[in-house]
Amino acid sequence: GENVEQHPSTLSVQEGDSAVIKCTYSDSASNYFPWYKQELGKRPQLIIDIRSNVGEKKDQRIAVTLNKTAKHFSLHITETQPEDSAVYFCAASKGSGGSYIPTFGRGTSLIVHP
Amino acid sequence: DTGVSQDPRHKITKRGQNVTFRCDPISEHNRLYWYRQTLGQGPEFLTYFQNEAQLEKSRLLSDRFSAERPKGSFSTLEIQRTEQGDSAMYLCASSSPYSIAENTEAFFGQGTRLTVV
Numbered sequence: 001g002e003n004v005e006q007h008p009s010t011l012s013v014q015e016g017d018s019a020v021i022k023c024t025y026s027d028s029a030s031n032y033f034p035w036y037k038q039e040l041g042k043r044p045q046l047i048i049d050i051r052s053n054v055g056e057k058k059d060q061r062i063a064v065t066l067n068k069t070a071k072h073f074s075l076h077i078t079e080t081q082p083e084d085s086a087v088y089f090c091a092a093s094k095g096s097g098g099s100y101i102p103t104f105g106r107g108t109s110l111i112v113h114p
Numbered sequence: 115d116t117g118v119s120q121d122p123r124h125k126i127t128k129r130g131q132n133v134t135f136r137c138d139p140i141s142e143h144n145r146l147y148w149y150r151q152t153l154g155q156g157p158e159f160l161t162y163f164q165n166e167a168q169l170e171k172s173r174l175l176s177d178r179f180s181a182e183r184p185k186g187s188f189s190t191l192e193i194q195r196t197e198q199g200d201s202a203m204y205l206c207a208s209s210s211p212y213s214i215a216e217n218t219e220a221f222f223g224q225g226t227r228l229t230v231v
Contacts (some may be wrong), residue, residue, distance in 0.1 A: 032217035
């Protein structure tokens, strides 16, 4: 089955700095890569996603890049703010012929210091 | 609230007791997932339904775990003879594809936190 590795497990930055979280996946058939943000005591919520036919996607301060050859994808947050502090999870899933089941990484705890 | 709802939010039970959790997905979402999450870990897949059919179960799901989704609407997850190792947050998520072959966002519920004492 799919295996998703995520690094780092903890990331501490100063407000205004950039943050990068990296994930690798094992199954070359995976074609959908969502990123979720989970604040303490709350449900995971999607912040951005990317499909395998796209190499990069951006939404304001958040961007995601995908390298299908190397089977890795990354989340980039620019101009970080204290409210960005949360746990971020990457995931990978397959479509038709697969099972549409997102497999999650272990998470990255992002701490943004004011 | 039209999102995914789970009940109860918290459950404390004695070891050996049976517990049942309920998940109401977003209306008309045909895909439903159960995950388990422990502190400091990502959600671990337990089982997946497409409409009323349970299409996949994780090897993590022992015989003490059973899930149903009658009529393809709400779902229940039952744990029999609970053990302390079952203590975790149980998350339900649902999604609806734009087309049958497509992956789309999974919307999560607030979860049911189970504590086995």
